[in-house]
Amino acid sequence: MKQIIQNYKTGELKVEEVPVPVIRQGMVLVKNAFSLISAGTERASIEIARKSLIEKARSRPEDFKKILNLAKKQGLWNAYKTAMDRLEMPTPLGYSSAGIVAEVGEGVQEIKAGDRVACAGAGYATHSEVILVPENLCAKVPDNVPLEWASCTTLGSIALQGIRQADVRVGEIVAVIGLGLLGQLTVQILKASGCKVIGIDIDEEKIKLAKECGADLVLHPKVSDFGFRISDFTNGFGVDSIIITAATESNEPFLLAPEIARDRARIVLVGVAKIDFPREPYYRKELSVLLSRSYGPGRYDPEYEEKGIDYPIGYVRWTEKRNMEAVLQLMSEKKLNIEPLITHKFKIDDAQKAYDMILGKTQERFLGVLFEYDIEKKYSERNIFVSQKLSVYSALRLSVSSINVGFIGAGNFARSCLLPNLRYEGVNLIGVADIQGALAKSVANKYGFK
Structure with a gap:
């Protein structure tokens, strides 16, 4: 395969x-x-x-x-x-x-x-x-x-777990910072949960898509009336929760979050952003910062x-x-x-x-x-021959005058201690099996298995 x-x-x-x-x-x-x-x-x-x-x-x-x-x-x-x-x-x-x-x-x-x-x-x-x-x-x-x-589904579960971490309630206003695939999924799940959603991104095409997918308000963070429009939409209180689904090396999402948050709002990092923010605005509003771990407990x-x-x-x-x-x-x-x-x-x-x-x-x-992928394709071969001229039967008929060795398991000990010391004349490395097929093939190529 x-x-x-x-x-x-x-x-x-x-x-x-x-x-x-x-x-x-x-x-x-x-x-x-x-x-x-x-x-x-x-x-x-x-x-x-x-x-x-x-x-x-x-x-x-x-x-x-x-x-x-x-x-x-x-x-x-x-x-x-x-x-x-x-x-x-x-x-x-x-x-x-x-x-x-x-x-x-x-x-x-x-x-x-x-x-x-x-x-x-x-x-x-x-x-x-x-x-x-x-x-x-x-x-x-x-x-x-x-x-x-x-x-x-897995990415949707990551979005859903972030929403669960935000502990949102019906009717709450939630801002989603970052409208890539993860952000778009988050927007739709929040709408299905009875929330009002503000989508924020620097990409106009993603902003447009979020609007089409149900976001109540979509904004570029650099528009001149950004703060006013957030305040107007939230009746001057700020958003209840902020979910960061952006992928960035900067801390800009964490600088933006306190500007739009209400007192004691929840900020959840689902994506990747630099966790570096000034204490004062977070302290003044007593904001909670949470991280969401992948797709849930377990x-x-x-x-x-x-x-x-x-x-x-x-x-x-x-x-x-x-x-x-x-x-x-x-x-x-x-x-x-x-x-x-x-x-x-x-x-x-x-x-x-x-x-x-x-x-x-x-x-x-x-x-x-x-x-x-072609789901009609038949898959039955569980052996990969590194030597193109070899078959199972010819492998079994190798010279009995040599030591023929096979490995079951290609873990750290086998690769670091055993295999390097078997590289000498008189030893035929025949086959290697591992629960990771790609690892078995890699080891076979590296150490000269048949």
Whole structure:
């Protein structure tokens, strides 16, 4: 099957042929129909990957500290080798997709083969023809919701979780700063929640789209009567909540927020902005600043995501899966319209064209960008032969006078300690298997497996 892979050392993007995942307990095997490019997240990842080693260290200070600590324990050379090895690990891109269930693992109860599902999770809902996803990161798609729309469910859940963090009430006035795809979804969900919405952006086209999608007031922050129009719309009180969905390296959203907020308003950061603001205006209005963590409770908890242990609904009403289901329900009820938000669809083989656009190389405007897959295609091959002349049978007939070695698992220990020491005459490295097909293929290429 095909999968989009990034080399974090060089920044190179490739469409690789990798083994089809093998079903496991608690997991769901899905044939992707569509996957969504998260423009902000993936652009940032690609830009960091293409930086020099020094620039990478500056942009990832926490990771650099870990390498320094490792150097103190194991020496500079070992720390350098470890860092290079991890940078060379293939990184699948994408975290939001939708498709058809091909197979379910033991213990999966709510999903069966043939179901239409929306999928979430970095490393799971990737830009791949076939994906393997934990049950708690899958949600059934209502019959009247197109899979194109469903592929945006994860991003919709991020928007919804930001709204939940803002703790909005019916009739409240909420400002959304940043009207990219995430901001547009936030605007529509707020309207469905009974709020009045002010959309703010520096892009006139996005301002126009937000108005078409239901925003009550849309503004460019630099218009001369900006403050007056906010004051007039809120009867002089200011907005009840501000949700920042912008992607910027500046702190301008945090400078703008207190100017339009009422006393004790809530400010929620969903996007990416520099968290740097003056104390005085925030103190004077006693503003609350909150961060929204991805798509809801359960995110980054392996007990929930990987082992399938759900949170009791009486204690945690809205988990990430229940947020996904709520977004799909809004789509089904026509309260969340994805159609005007999708601007481009690409085949996976045209991935480089898609990312050239995302990176601004083509100067083409875009918003929602999808990869489209052939769900009728048959996928059965779980072996990739690095040596084109080799087959399973010829591999098994290799010379018995040599030591023939196969690896199950290509983790850090195997790559740093075992494999480098097997590079000598008399050892045939035959095959390597790993739950990450792209990693298995990368290791096979690097160490000369057949």
